[in-house]
Amino acid sequence: MEMISKKELLQITQISYGQLYRWKREGLIPDEWFIRQSVASGQETYFYKEQILPRIETILSLKDRYSHEEIKQFLNPNAKDRRFTISEAVLIKGIDPFILRIYAQEKSDLTLYDLVVVYFFSNNQTLLDINNYLSVDFKQIASLDQFFYLVKDYSGKTYLIIAGEDAVFDPQLTVLKKQALSDISGLIAQELK
Amino acid sequence: MNDCKIYGAGAVSGGTYREVSIAGSGKIKGEITAESFSVSGSAKALDNLDVKTLKVSGSFSAEKNVKAEDIKIAGSLAVKENLSSAKAHISGSLKVGKEANVDDFFLKSSNSEIAALHGDNVTIKREMAIFFSKKHNLIEEIEATTIDIEYVKAKRVSGDNVTIGQGCIIDTVEYRDKITVSKEAKIDNIVKLG
Numbered sequence: 001m002e003m004i005s006k007k008e009l010l011q012i013t014q015i016s017y018g019q020l021y022r023w024k025r026e027g028l029i030p031d032e033w034f035i036r037q038s039v040a041s042g043q044e045t046y047f048y049k050e051q052i053l054p055r056i057e058t059i060l061s062l063k064d065r066y067s068h069e070e071i072k073q074f075l076n077p078n079a080k081d082r083r084f085t086i087s088e089a090v091l092i093k094g095i096d097p098f099i100l101r102i103y104a105q106e107k108s109d110l111t112l113y114d115l116v117v118v119y120f121f122s123n124n125q126t127l128l129d130i131n132n133y134l135s136v137d138f139k140q141i142a143s144l145d146q147f148f149y150l151v152k153d154y155s156g157k158t159y160l161i162i163a164g165e166d167a168v169f170d171p172q173l174t175v176l177k178k179q180a181l182s183d184i185s186g187l188i189a190q191e192l193k
Numbered sequence: 194m195n196d197c198k199i200y201g202a203g204a205v206s207g208g209t210y211r212e213v214s215i216a217g218s219g220k221i222k223g224e225i226t227a228e229s230f231s232v233s234g235s236a237k238a239l240d241n242l243d244v245k246t247l248k249v250s251g252s253f254s255a256e257k258n259v260k261a262e263d264i265k266i267a268g269s270l271a272v273k274e275n276l277s278s279a280k281a282h283i284s285g286s287l288k289v290g291k292e293a294n295v296d297d298f299f300l301k302s303s304n305s306e307i308a309a310l311h312g313d314n315v316t317i318k319r320e321m322a323i324f325f326s327k328k329h330n331l332i333e334e335i336e337a338t339t340i341d342i343e344y345v346k347a348k349r350v351s352g353d354n355v356t357i358g359q360g361c362i363i364d365t366v367e368y369r370d371k372i373t374v375s376k377e378a379k380i381d382n383i384v385k386l387g
Contacts, residue, residue: 006336007367011387016353018296018313018338025277025294042348043334 003035004052006045013056026068028059028075051165051180058186066189074112074189075144075182083109089118092191096122102130113141116184120148120160127158127176144185150177194228207240230261247278264295284320298337303344305330310337315352317342319360329360351386 004012010020023029033055035046055075062071073082086104090097092115099122104110110118117138121130127150141162149161151173158176161167169175194211199219207223214231221238231248238255247253247261254271264270264281271288277295284301287293289308296313303320307330315337317330329346336351343358350357351367359377366372369386 007386016313016338017311017336017351021294021311021336022296022313024311025279025296 001051002049003046004049006034006047009047009052009056013053013060015056015060023059023068027072028068029055054180054183054186058183058189061190062186071189074185082112084112084115085109088192089115092119092188094119094122094187094191096125099125099130102134111139112185112188113138113144113181115188116144116181117141119184119188120179124150124177128160133160141181144180144182146181148177148179148181148184149175151175213244300330302330303328305332307332309333310335312337314339315342317345319344329362 006020010017020029024031024034029052033047033051036043037046058075059071062074086100086109089095089100089104089110095115095118100118103114103118103121107114121128121133145164146162147165147167149163149167149169150158151161151169152158154172161169194209196212197205197210197214199205199215199217201217202219204220204222205213205225207221207225210225210227212229213225213227215234215236217234219232219234219236221236221240221242224240225238225242225244227244229246229248230242230244232253233250235252237253238257241257241260242255243260245262247259247264249265249270250267252269253266256273258274259272259276261278262280264278264283266281266283266287267285269286269288270283273290275291276289276293279295280297281295282299286302287300287305287307289306292309292311293307294311298310298312298315300317301320302317310332315335329344332345332347334349335342335345335347338352339354340350340352341356341358342350342361344360346362348364349367350363350365353369354371355366355368356373357363357366357375357378357380359375361375361378361380363378363380365382365384366380367384367386372383374380374383
């Protein structure tokens with residue numbers, strides 16, 4: 001994965017040290033994402049580009065409408081108390097009402113995790129059929145720190161795997177797509193309100 | 194929620210409290226969460242501290258992390274690992290073993306030691322009580338939006354608006370928008386950030 005230095009990050013995103021460190025302090029950016037490395041001039045902090053850039057974009061797009069505490073609820077793996085009604089969920093751009101209806105058959109309200117799952121299925125319909133996953137209990141995903149991996153096996157069949165950041169797969173499987181759950185929850189947050 | 198008060202000498206076990214106050218000398222043996230935590234005298238925490246307000250007149254040392262919203266110290270605060278707070282006003286001395294991440298940071302001191310100081314507004318002034326002293330605050334790295342410092346010895350100072358006052362000895366200063374340097378400061382490299 002490509003890395004980016006803190007200085008480059010501030011330059012690209014036009015945020016200040018103050019913003020970066022406040023978001024870190026408030027848990028909007030996890031401490032582990034700040035990676036210290038030795039360089040010729042001492043120590044420098046680096047980030048994984050594909051992790052930090054979408055996160056900053058999400059925070060910037062939400063910060064005027066939500067409090068930091070609310071943003072944290074969308075991004076933080078432990079904040080999952082909010083419930084959504086089906087009629088609220090159907091208004092979210094990127095959520096397919098048909099997929100939502102299949103998924104939510106016996107549910108009266110949905111958690112943020114449910115919305116993230118429906119969103120992912122909605123946007124990958126050519127590769128994934130939600131009907132094959134109806135028996136899966138997605139409540140088991142207890143964390144938005146996880147990633148969706150869309151993988152293809154040797155026979156060309158595609159599967160959804162939910163795993164951590166550094167998951168390693170059998171070489172017979174090809175990873176077609178990798179997306180952080182927290183990226184999707186950030187997109188959903190932008191659609192609400 | 195309970196309050197916990199120590200007058201004289203005593204020990205507190207970990208837990209969640211509304212108010213913890215120590216007048217005299219106290220030892221905190223477990224992880225503490227509290228609305229307010231105050232020490233007049235001396236206290237030592239063996240585990241993490243997560244409080245809204247931390248007030249110390251005297252000395253307080255923490256073996257692990259300290260997390261707060263508002264910190265006021267007259268005396269000394271020593272944190273072995275990380276210190277984080279929205280605000281901190283410290284006069285006396287501050288020691289932080291790893292990172293101090295404070296939005297609004299004000300320090301009046303001449304013998305503080307911090308590994309990395311990060312925040313939004315950082316102000317460091319010399320403690321005037323010690324005349325003719327050549328002592329410095331030793332801070333490896335400072336990164337903040339606005340920086341205004343005196344008597345700091347640092348490897349690297351980086352910010353948008355940077356004011357380097359008298360008595361500073363700094364290897365590299367980086368700035369984005371504006372820099373002001375006192376004639377009585379010594380800086381090896383000044384770098385304008387893009």
